[in-house]
Amino acid sequence: LLQFLRHPKYGALQEPSATAGTATSLLQKYNTSARQRRPQSSKHERVKKAQSLWDLEIKQPFLNRSVEGRDSLLSLLKSLFVMHRKDDIKLPKPVFVQAEVDVPIPLAVQDRIVTHGRSGLHSLVMQHFDLFLHSEEFQSMVDAAQAKYIVKVVDEARRQLDLRGGPDRTRSNKVEMFDSMSTRVDRRPIKAIVYSHDRNNLLSVTEQLYRCMPQESIAEIYATSGSDIGNELHRFRYDSIKCQRCSVCQRLTELASGGIARRNACQQMLIEVVLEEDPSVRFLIEPERIVTPINIPVARMGGELLESYCVNQRFWRPDDLVLVDIREDHPLLPRRKPDEYWDKFGLEKCHEIAEEEHHMGASWYFGRLPVVENARERVRARIAKWQGCGKFHNRSWFTGTFFGDSPIETIKQDVRVLSLDAELSHGLDLSFATHMFLLEPIEDAALLEQVTSRANRLGATGPVQIETVNTFYKLSDDTQRVLDNALSRPRFIFGGPKKKNEHDSGGKNTKKTASIQQDKARQLNKVVCQYCYRQFDSYCKAEAHETTKCPRNPSIEVNDDKFQLSSIYREIRPPRVPSNCHEVNETTTNGGNAE
Secondary structure, three states: OHHHHOOOOOOOOOOOOOOOHHHHHHHHHHHHHHHOOOOHHHHHHHHHHHHHHHHHHHHHHHHOOOHHHHHHHHHHHHHHOOOOOHHHHOOOOOEEEEEEEEEEOOHHHHHHHHHHHHOOOHHHHHHHHHHHHOOHHHHHHHHHHHHHHHHHHHHHHHHHHHHOOOOOOOOOOOOOOOOOOOOOOOOOOOOEEEEEOOHHHHHHHHHHHHOOOOHHHEEEEOOOOOOOHHHHHHHHHHOEEEEEEOOOOOOEEEEOOOOOEOOOOOOOEEEEEEEOOOOOOEEEEOHHHEEEEOOOOHHHHOOOOHHHOOOOHHHOOOOOEEEEEOOOOOOOOOOOOOHHHHHOOOHHHHHHHHHHOOOOOOOOOOOOOOOEOOEOOEEEEEEEEEEEHHHHOOOOOOOOOOHHHOOEEEEEOOOOEEEEEHHHOOOOOOOOOOEEEEOOOOOOHHHHHHHHOOOOOOOOOOOOEEEEEEEEEEOOHHHHHHHHHHHOOOOOOOOOOOOOOOOOOOOOOOOOOOOOOOOHHHHHOOEEOOOOOOEEOOHHHHHHHHHHHOOOOOOOOOOOOOOOHHHHHHOOOOOOOOOOHHHHHHHHHOOOOOO
16 A cells, blocks of 8 residues: 555645645655564554554544544545545446236136135135245246246347347447437447346246247356356357367367366267167267157156256156157258268277176267168157267277367357346446346345446446346236135235245245235336435335435535545545546547557
């Protein structure tokens, strides 16, 4: 700190004045004391002397409400640091939106509710409906509804951007304050962030997003040791990745942020299967070739659809019977090489090793798919094992080009959405984002500001749209009347679980649950103050607070105690722009060089 204060350009102290003389002399005393070389044994004495000087000349006069003491403290702090505020850099204000997403209740559940209601079994009505709202089935429906809404908003924003002339990645045109994203000036690429304080909820919605858009359109950042944060953030921002192509399966694998491949072997998952009719026929398939499982218990899927089986290996088990697509000309996968091609890469040795290990080891090859009579496209097969492509084609037999020796390629992608873990949402620079979707309402003003500040920060050239995705169940009119009648019964007291979007700070593995009684109007009418991020029940209350009471509104004069540290901090403003700054900007704009 003292070296910084002695710097000729940045650490020049203010000129001594009538009010700042005490502070300047105090700094000189600290500076002189630090320069003197004394034995190590006197270090404690020097600290005590410095503390006594501080107490005598700064602390006590300020606490005694002395004007000279306040001026000395203000002058001292001004020479040490400056206080930067968002108002100083004139950031565009964020746009807060309360989104409404309806989740229709299945007709079978509504029919049972109506049947119990007409029979006078009101307690069964509430019990049955309550159990369904807390079920995994309803949880999956909520995740799917939120994902579809996010995709809808992003697609519409991209369509509006195309009408405005397409994305402009230059930062020359700064968008001023406005209340919507439909201005003709804003041509930033549409980049949306999906945020949740619960990782399980974020993973569930992200899984639903993969069903609504291409895989390359989604980036994920989680607080795990295996996640490459820098690589995913670069891919999300610049729509490009550096990768290596496997010479065997022709799949691309991204490089880590340091430019080094994650592993020397290809990690793309391959599955070894055998034909049900002839177990001696053994071959490797990609997960995309699984059409559907045949003998999978429903309980194993945990409420997920059978389509999730082929994309999630946690559902796989050895000896599972699956229906496999064996077309050579698959629309998503490359053609296989014949066995003659594999002969020059050690195929004979691969067969020897596999037979010695009774096909229980890791070795096998990515050969041609079998030709089965009376089965043109699909066959039934059983899963033997699954592992990475590099483990199948290991160095014990494979003599071809290994993954680590493959050339590096740059692939362009169209990344639209970033799934952001709450544990990593603080400190990231996401100033280029245009949308942020909150899967749960954030009631805490400080936390809401902290999350919003990831995108609404220095470097932003336009406002960010913050949408809270509020989900509500939807019933038919008859079912709603039955439910209202049951709720009005005095003998039924619903203690009630927490509301679906209520933040549970007690644990990280919380579930999104729903309450039987939902208040749409109260949640959808929430208005956020653009200065302090407090939330109000109506626009009138929020406007009255912003214009008359908000302590962070710079246009409001705050009559606070002059002898509070907050009053001192408010007077510490950034230095004025140098007089030659405008000339330097003009020279740089006209093609000149500025140091």
